[in-house]
Amino acid sequence: MKPALFSVLCEIKEKTVLSIRGIQEEDPPDAQLMRLDNMLLAEGVSGPEKRGRSGPPAIAATSGGCPNDNSIEHSDYRAKLSQIRQIYHSELEKYEQACSEFTTHVMNLLREQSRTRPISPKEIERMVNIIHGKFSTIQMQLKQSTCEAVMILRSRFLDARRKRRNFSKQATEVLNEYFYSHLSNPYPSEEAKEELAKKGGITVSQVSNWFGNKRIRYKKNMGKFQEEANIYAAKTAVDATSVVQGSQASSPHTPNSGSSGSFKMTNSGDSFINLQSLTSYQSSPVGGSVQSQMDSLHHVIHQTGRYDGIVGNSLYTTQRIDANGSWQDAATPSSITSPAGDPGSVNSDASN
DNA sequence: CTTCATGATTGATG
DNA sequence: CATCAATCATGAAG
Numbered sequence: 001m002k003p004a005l006f007s008v009l010c011e012i013k014e015k016t017v018l019s020i021r022g023i024q025e026e027d028p029p030d031a032q033l034m035r036l037d038n039m040l041l042a043e044g045v046s047g048p049e050k051r052g053r054s055g056p057p058a059i060a061a062t063s064g065g066c067p068n069d070n071s072i073e074h075s076d077y078r079a080k081l082s083q084i085r086q087i088y089h090s091e092l093e094k095y096e097q098a099c100s101e102f103t104t105h106v107m108n109l110l111r112e113q114s115r116t117r118p119i120s121p122k123e124i125e126r127m128v129n130i131i132h133g134k135f136s137t138i139q140m141q142l143k144q145s146t147c148e149a150v151m152i153l154r155s156r157f158l159d160a161r162r163k164r165r166n167f168s169k170q171a172t173e174v175l176n177e178y179f180y181s182h183l184s185n186p187y188p189s190e191e192a193k194e195e196l197a198k199k200g201g202i203t204v205s206q207v208s209n210w211f212g213n214k215r216i217r218y219k220k221n222m223g224k225f226q227e228e229a230n231i232y233a234a235k236t237a238v239d240a241t242s243v244v245q246g247s248q249a250s251s252p253h254t255p256n257s258g259s260s261g262s263f264k265m266t267n268s269g270d271s272f273i274n275l276q277s278l279t280s281y282q283s284s285p286v287g288g289s290v291q292s293q294m295d296s297l298h299h300v301i302h303q304t305g306r307y308d309g310i311v312g313n314s315l316y317t318t319q320r321i322d323a324n325g326s327w328q329d330a331a332t333p334s335s336i337t338s339p340a341g342d343p344g345s346v347n348s349d350a351s352n
Numbered sequence: 353c354t355t356c357a358t359g360a361t362t363g364a365t366g
Numbered sequence: 367c368a369t370c371a372a373t374c375a376t377g378a379a380g
Contacts, residue, residue: 163359163360163375163376163377164358164359164360164375164376164377165359165376165377166357166358166359166376166377166378167358167359187368187369205360206359206360208368208369209359209360209361210358210359211369212368212369212370212371213358213359213360215369215370216369216370216371216372217357217358
Protein backbone atom coordinates (compact mmCIF):
# COMPACT_ATOMS: atom_id res chain seq x y z
CA MET A 1 0.00 0.00 0.00
CA LYS A 2 2.65 2.40 0.99
CA PRO A 3 4.84 1.99 -2.09
CA ALA A 4 1.83 2.52 -4.30
CA LEU A 5 0.95 5.79 -2.62
CA PHE A 6 4.53 6.90 -2.90
CA SER A 7 4.63 6.28 -6.60
CA VAL A 8 1.41 8.18 -7.12
CA LEU A 9 2.82 11.09 -5.24
CA CYS A 10 5.86 10.88 -7.44
CA GLU A 11 3.75 11.21 -10.53
CA ILE A 12 1.92 14.22 -9.23
CA LYS A 13 5.20 15.67 -8.26
CA GLU A 14 6.54 15.38 -11.77
CA LYS A 15 3.69 17.44 -13.08
CA THR A 16 3.81 20.15 -10.48
CA VAL A 17 7.54 20.52 -10.69
CA LEU A 18 7.25 21.26 -14.36
CA SER A 19 4.85 24.07 -13.66
CA ILE A 20 7.00 25.42 -10.88
CA ARG A 21 10.13 25.42 -13.00
CA GLY A 22 9.20 28.64 -14.68
CA ILE A 23 8.88 30.53 -11.47
CA GLN A 24 12.01 29.20 -9.97
CA GLU A 25 14.71 31.55 -11.11
CA GLU A 26 13.66 34.97 -9.91
CA ASP A 27 17.06 36.54 -10.49
CA PRO A 28 17.20 39.43 -8.03
CA PRO A 29 18.97 42.43 -9.55
CA ASP A 30 21.88 43.05 -7.23
CA ALA A 31 22.94 46.40 -8.60
CA GLN A 32 21.36 48.15 -5.69
CA LEU A 33 22.92 45.80 -3.23
CA MET A 34 26.30 46.30 -4.80
CA ARG A 35 25.93 50.03 -4.47
CA LEU A 36 24.99 49.75 -0.84
CA ASP A 37 27.86 47.42 -0.16
CA ASN A 38 30.30 49.74 -1.83
CA MET A 39 29.01 52.67 0.11
CA LEU A 40 29.16 50.89 3.40
CA LEU A 41 32.66 49.86 2.61
CA ALA A 42 33.61 53.39 1.64
CA GLU A 43 32.14 54.82 4.81
CA GLY A 44 34.10 52.33 6.83
CA VAL A 45 31.03 50.67 8.25
CA SER A 46 31.63 47.27 6.82
CA GLY A 47 35.34 47.55 6.22
CA PRO A 48 38.25 46.75 8.53
CA GLU A 49 38.36 47.48 12.24
CA LYS A 50 36.75 50.60 13.53
CA ARG A 51 39.80 52.53 14.69
CA GLY A 52 41.27 52.97 11.30
CA ARG A 53 39.22 55.91 10.15
CA SER A 54 39.91 58.11 7.22
CA GLY A 55 42.94 60.29 6.65
CA PRO A 56 41.71 63.87 7.21
CA PRO A 57 42.03 63.83 10.98
CA ALA A 58 45.60 62.76 10.65
CA ILE A 59 46.29 65.71 8.39
CA ALA A 60 44.80 68.02 10.97
CA ALA A 61 47.88 67.45 13.05
CA THR A 62 49.88 69.78 10.85
CA SER A 63 51.80 72.15 13.08
CA GLY A 64 52.39 70.88 16.52
CA GLY A 65 50.20 71.98 19.37
CA CYS A 66 47.29 73.63 17.68
CA PRO A 67 44.25 72.53 19.63
CA ASN A 68 41.76 72.39 16.87
CA ASP A 69 38.05 72.30 17.41
CA ASN A 70 37.71 69.88 14.56
CA SER A 71 38.97 67.03 16.65
CA ILE A 72 35.95 67.32 18.88
CA GLU A 73 33.53 67.05 16.03
CA HIS A 74 35.59 64.35 14.45
CA SER A 75 35.50 62.28 17.57
CA ASP A 76 31.81 62.91 17.83
CA TYR A 77 31.37 61.81 14.29
CA ARG A 78 33.48 58.75 14.80
CA ALA A 79 31.59 57.81 17.91
CA LYS A 80 28.30 57.99 16.10
CA LEU A 81 29.68 56.11 13.16
CA SER A 82 31.05 53.31 15.27
CA GLN A 83 27.71 53.12 16.98
CA ILE A 84 26.01 52.65 13.67
CA ARG A 85 28.67 50.20 12.75
CA GLN A 86 28.13 48.19 15.88
CA ILE A 87 24.41 48.00 15.37
CA TYR A 88 24.88 47.09 11.77
CA HIS A 89 27.26 44.27 12.54
CA SER A 90 25.23 42.84 15.38
CA GLU A 91 22.10 42.90 13.26
CA LEU A 92 23.90 41.36 10.36
CA GLU A 93 25.20 38.61 12.55
CA LYS A 94 21.79 38.03 14.00
CA TYR A 95 20.28 37.71 10.56
CA GLU A 96 22.94 35.35 9.38
CA GLN A 97 22.55 33.18 12.40
CA ALA A 98 18.80 33.13 12.05
CA CYS A 99 19.19 32.33 8.39
CA SER A 100 21.41 29.35 8.97
CA GLU A 101 19.23 28.12 11.80
CA PHE A 102 16.15 28.39 9.75
CA THR A 103 17.82 26.70 6.81
CA THR A 104 18.98 23.73 8.82
CA HIS A 105 15.59 23.51 10.41
CA VAL A 106 13.84 23.44 7.07
CA MET A 107 16.34 20.98 5.71
CA ASN A 108 15.80 18.67 8.60
CA LEU A 109 12.11 18.97 8.13
CA LEU A 110 12.36 18.18 4.45
CA ARG A 111 14.65 15.27 5.05
CA GLU A 112 12.25 13.90 7.54
CA GLN A 113 9.38 14.31 5.16
CA SER A 114 11.32 12.77 2.32
CA ARG A 115 10.64 9.44 3.94
CA THR A 116 6.94 9.83 3.43
CA ARG A 117 6.89 11.86 0.24
CA PRO A 118 9.25 12.28 -2.67
CA ILE A 119 11.67 15.18 -2.24
CA SER A 120 14.68 15.45 -4.51
CA PRO A 121 17.90 17.00 -3.29
CA LYS A 122 17.48 19.59 -5.98
CA GLU A 123 14.26 20.62 -4.41
CA ILE A 124 15.94 21.03 -1.08
CA GLU A 125 18.56 23.13 -2.68
CA ARG A 126 15.90 25.26 -4.26
CA MET A 127 14.24 25.67 -0.91
CA VAL A 128 17.50 26.75 0.64
CA ASN A 129 18.04 29.23 -2.12
CA ILE A 130 14.65 30.73 -1.57
CA ILE A 131 15.33 31.09 2.12
CA HIS A 132 18.66 32.70 1.45
CA GLY A 133 17.02 35.02 -0.97
CA LYS A 134 14.50 36.12 1.57
CA PHE A 135 17.15 36.71 4.15
CA SER A 136 19.32 38.60 1.73
CA THR A 137 16.49 40.98 0.99
CA ILE A 138 16.20 41.54 4.69
CA GLN A 139 19.92 42.14 4.78
CA MET A 140 19.60 44.59 1.99
CA GLN A 141 17.02 46.49 3.94
CA LEU A 142 19.38 46.50 6.85
CA LYS A 143 22.15 47.82 4.68
CA GLN A 144 19.90 50.41 3.19
CA SER A 145 18.81 51.78 6.52
CA THR A 146 22.39 51.73 7.68
CA CYS A 147 23.35 53.72 4.64
CA GLU A 148 20.60 56.18 5.36
CA ALA A 149 21.76 56.53 8.92
CA VAL A 150 25.29 57.18 7.78
CA MET A 151 24.13 59.71 5.26
CA ILE A 152 22.07 61.52 7.83
CA LEU A 153 24.96 61.54 10.21
CA ARG A 154 27.27 62.76 7.51
CA SER A 155 24.98 65.54 6.39
CA ARG A 156 24.49 66.63 9.93
CA PHE A 157 28.23 66.62 10.35
CA LEU A 158 28.67 68.67 7.27
CA ASP A 159 25.96 71.00 8.43
CA ALA A 160 27.91 71.31 11.60
CA ARG A 161 30.20 73.67 9.79
CA ARG A 162 27.27 75.99 9.73
CA LYS A 163 27.30 75.72 13.46
CA ARG A 164 29.85 78.31 14.34
CA ARG A 165 32.80 77.46 16.47
CA ASN A 166 34.99 80.35 17.47
CA PHE A 167 38.50 80.25 16.21
CA SER A 168 41.32 79.51 18.53
CA LYS A 169 43.24 82.33 20.11
CA GLN A 170 46.13 81.55 17.85
CA ALA A 171 44.03 81.87 14.73
CA THR A 172 42.48 85.22 15.61
CA GLU A 173 45.88 86.42 16.71
CA VAL A 174 47.48 85.62 13.41
CA LEU A 175 44.60 86.95 11.39
CA ASN A 176 44.39 90.19 13.30
CA GLU A 177 48.09 90.69 13.05
CA TYR A 178 47.97 90.40 9.33
CA PHE A 179 44.89 92.54 9.05
CA TYR A 180 46.17 95.44 11.08
CA SER A 181 49.62 95.34 9.65
CA HIS A 182 48.13 95.49 6.18
CA LEU A 183 45.34 97.86 7.02
CA SER A 184 45.81 99.79 3.83
CA ASN A 185 45.33 96.74 1.71
CA PRO A 186 43.89 93.89 3.76
CA TYR A 187 43.59 91.54 0.84
CA PRO A 188 45.92 88.65 1.42
CA SER A 189 47.06 86.83 -1.65
CA GLU A 190 46.40 83.18 -2.08
CA GLU A 191 49.77 82.30 -0.68
CA ALA A 192 49.32 84.63 2.23
CA LYS A 193 45.98 83.05 2.92
CA GLU A 194 47.54 79.64 2.92
CA GLU A 195 50.22 80.82 5.26
CA LEU A 196 47.68 82.33 7.61
CA ALA A 197 45.56 79.24 7.41
CA LYS A 198 48.49 77.07 8.33
CA LYS A 199 49.51 79.30 11.19
CA GLY A 200 46.03 79.52 12.59
CA GLY A 201 45.11 75.94 12.06
CA ILE A 202 42.12 76.83 9.89
CA THR A 203 41.28 76.45 6.25
CA VAL A 204 41.96 78.91 3.48
CA SER A 205 38.30 79.54 2.93
CA GLN A 206 37.95 80.28 6.59
CA VAL A 207 40.68 82.84 6.20
CA SER A 208 38.83 84.34 3.28
CA ASN A 209 35.63 84.40 5.26
CA TRP A 210 37.36 86.02 8.14
CA PHE A 211 38.89 88.74 6.03
CA GLY A 212 35.62 89.36 4.29
CA ASN A 213 33.83 89.72 7.58
CA LYS A 214 36.63 91.75 9.08
CA ARG A 215 36.91 94.21 6.26
CA ILE A 216 33.24 94.91 6.14
CA ARG A 217 32.84 95.10 9.87
CA TYR A 218 35.87 97.23 10.33
CA LYS A 219 34.64 99.60 7.71
CA LYS A 220 31.18 99.62 9.20
CA ASN A 221 32.35 101.18 12.37
CA MET A 222 36.00 101.69 12.81
CA GLY A 223 35.54 103.12 16.24
CA LYS A 224 34.77 99.75 17.64
CA PHE A 225 38.01 98.33 16.36
CA GLN A 226 40.38 101.08 17.36
CA GLU A 227 41.39 99.36 20.53
CA GLU A 228 42.36 96.09 19.01
CA ALA A 229 43.88 97.96 16.11
CA ASN A 230 46.23 99.61 18.52
CA ILE A 231 46.91 96.42 20.32
CA TYR A 232 47.88 94.59 17.20
CA ALA A 233 49.74 97.55 15.81
CA ALA A 234 51.83 97.55 18.95
CA LYS A 235 52.27 93.85 18.70
CA THR A 236 53.52 93.95 15.17
CA ALA A 237 55.65 96.95 16.03
CA VAL A 238 57.57 94.94 18.57
CA ASP A 239 57.86 92.21 16.07
CA ALA A 240 59.04 94.53 13.37
CA THR A 241 61.65 96.24 15.48
CA SER A 242 63.28 92.99 16.36
CA VAL A 243 63.28 92.07 12.75
CA VAL A 244 64.61 95.34 11.50
CA GLN A 245 67.48 95.26 13.91
CA GLY A 246 68.67 92.00 12.59
CA SER A 247 67.97 91.26 9.00
CA GLN A 248 64.68 91.35 7.22
CA ALA A 249 65.71 88.46 5.07
CA SER A 250 63.93 85.99 7.26
CA SER A 251 60.76 87.83 7.92
CA PRO A 252 58.62 86.01 10.43
CA HIS A 253 55.38 86.52 8.66
CA THR A 254 53.86 86.68 5.19
CA PRO A 255 56.40 85.91 2.55
CA ASN A 256 54.12 88.02 0.32
CA SER A 257 56.47 87.47 -2.55
CA GLY A 258 53.72 86.54 -4.90
CA SER A 259 51.19 89.07 -3.78
CA SER A 260 52.81 92.17 -5.17
CA GLY A 261 56.28 93.25 -5.95
CA SER A 262 55.48 96.68 -4.64
CA PHE A 263 55.41 95.28 -1.15
CA LYS A 264 59.17 95.53 -1.10
CA MET A 265 59.07 98.78 0.77
CA THR A 266 56.21 97.81 2.92
CA ASN A 267 58.21 96.11 5.57
CA SER A 268 60.19 99.16 6.49
CA GLY A 269 57.11 101.24 6.21
CA ASP A 270 55.29 98.98 8.56
CA SER A 271 57.94 99.08 11.17
CA PHE A 272 58.15 102.82 11.02
CA ILE A 273 54.45 103.33 11.32
CA ASN A 274 54.00 100.75 13.94
CA LEU A 275 56.68 102.28 16.05
CA GLN A 276 54.89 105.56 15.86
CA SER A 277 51.63 104.02 16.77
CA LEU A 278 53.26 102.25 19.64
CA THR A 279 54.71 105.39 21.11
CA SER A 280 51.65 107.52 20.67
CA TYR A 281 49.46 104.69 21.78
CA GLN A 282 50.49 105.18 25.35
CA SER A 283 50.79 108.93 25.23
CA SER A 284 47.37 110.11 24.14
CA PRO A 285 44.13 108.28 23.62
CA VAL A 286 43.08 110.50 20.77
CA GLY A 287 46.33 110.00 18.98
CA GLY A 288 45.95 106.34 19.49
CA SER A 289 42.60 106.30 17.86
CA VAL A 290 43.93 108.10 14.85
CA GLN A 291 46.97 105.97 14.53
CA SER A 292 45.48 103.18 12.55
CA GLN A 293 44.21 105.68 10.06
CA MET A 294 47.68 107.12 9.89
CA ASP A 295 48.93 103.66 9.46
CA SER A 296 46.80 102.92 6.51
CA LEU A 297 47.40 106.32 5.07
CA HIS A 298 51.11 105.79 5.18
CA HIS A 299 50.64 102.46 3.59
CA VAL A 300 48.71 103.98 0.80
CA ILE A 301 51.32 106.61 0.29
CA HIS A 302 54.10 104.15 0.26
CA GLN A 303 52.44 101.66 -1.95
CA THR A 304 50.54 103.69 -4.45
CA GLY A 305 51.43 107.29 -4.02
CA ARG A 306 47.90 108.13 -4.93
CA TYR A 307 47.47 110.69 -2.22
CA ASP A 308 50.77 112.49 -2.66
CA GLY A 309 49.15 115.83 -3.05
CA ILE A 310 47.08 115.56 0.06
CA VAL A 311 49.71 114.42 2.46
CA GLY A 312 50.33 117.84 3.79
CA ASN A 313 46.74 118.43 4.78
CA SER A 314 45.37 118.30 8.24
CA LEU A 315 45.07 115.07 10.04
CA TYR A 316 41.39 114.52 9.93
CA THR A 317 41.29 115.36 6.27
CA THR A 318 43.61 112.53 5.47
CA GLN A 319 41.73 110.40 7.88
CA ARG A 320 38.54 111.03 6.05
CA ILE A 321 40.11 110.24 2.76
CA ASP A 322 41.34 107.07 4.20
CA ALA A 323 37.99 106.23 5.61
CA ASN A 324 36.18 106.82 2.40
CA GLY A 325 38.62 105.98 -0.27
CA SER A 326 40.84 103.36 1.12
CA TRP A 327 39.85 99.87 0.03
CA GLN A 328 36.96 100.61 -2.18
CA ASP A 329 35.05 103.82 -2.09
CA ALA A 330 31.88 103.43 -0.16
CA ALA A 331 30.57 103.69 3.34
CA THR A 332 30.55 106.44 5.94
CA PRO A 333 28.40 108.78 3.87
CA SER A 334 27.92 111.11 6.81
CA SER A 335 31.58 111.81 7.29
CA ILE A 336 31.81 114.68 4.84
CA THR A 337 28.69 116.47 5.88
CA SER A 338 29.28 116.04 9.57
CA PRO A 339 32.96 115.96 10.35
CA ALA A 340 32.31 115.37 13.99
CA GLY A 341 30.48 112.18 13.32
CA ASP A 342 33.32 109.98 12.41
CA PRO A 343 35.85 110.81 15.10
CA GLY A 344 33.03 111.43 17.49
CA SER A 345 32.10 107.82 17.45
CA VAL A 346 35.69 107.08 18.21
CA ASN A 347 35.98 109.19 21.30
CA SER A 348 32.65 108.00 22.52
CA ASP A 349 34.47 104.80 23.16
CA ALA A 350 37.04 106.61 25.26
CA SER A 351 38.46 103.41 26.56
CA ASN A 352 41.93 104.47 27.47
C1' DC B 353 16.28 85.02 29.14
C1' DT B 354 18.49 88.97 26.02
C1' DT B 355 22.23 90.94 23.74
C1' DC B 356 26.44 91.14 21.39
C1' DA B 357 30.27 88.94 18.79
C1' DT B 358 31.42 86.17 15.16
C1' DG B 359 31.90 82.42 11.67
C1' DA B 360 29.34 80.84 7.68
C1' DT B 361 26.07 81.29 3.93
C1' DT B 362 23.70 83.59 0.23
C1' DG B 363 22.84 86.78 -3.53
C1' DA B 364 24.48 90.58 -6.23
C1' DT B 365 28.24 92.64 -8.72
C1' DG B 366 31.93 93.26 -12.02
C1' DC C 367 36.01 83.86 -9.13
C1' DA C 368 36.82 87.36 -5.50
C1' DT C 369 34.53 90.54 -3.02
C1' DC C 370 30.76 93.08 -0.73
C1' DA C 371 26.61 93.36 1.76
C1' DA C 372 23.02 91.37 4.15
C1' DT C 373 21.60 87.69 6.82
C1' DC C 374 21.58 83.49 9.51
C1' DA C 375 22.75 80.86 13.53
C1' DT C 376 25.32 80.07 17.35
C1' DG C 377 28.69 80.92 21.35
C1' DA C 378 29.59 83.68 25.08
C1' DA C 379 28.53 87.22 28.33
C1' DG C 380 25.27 90.04 31.08
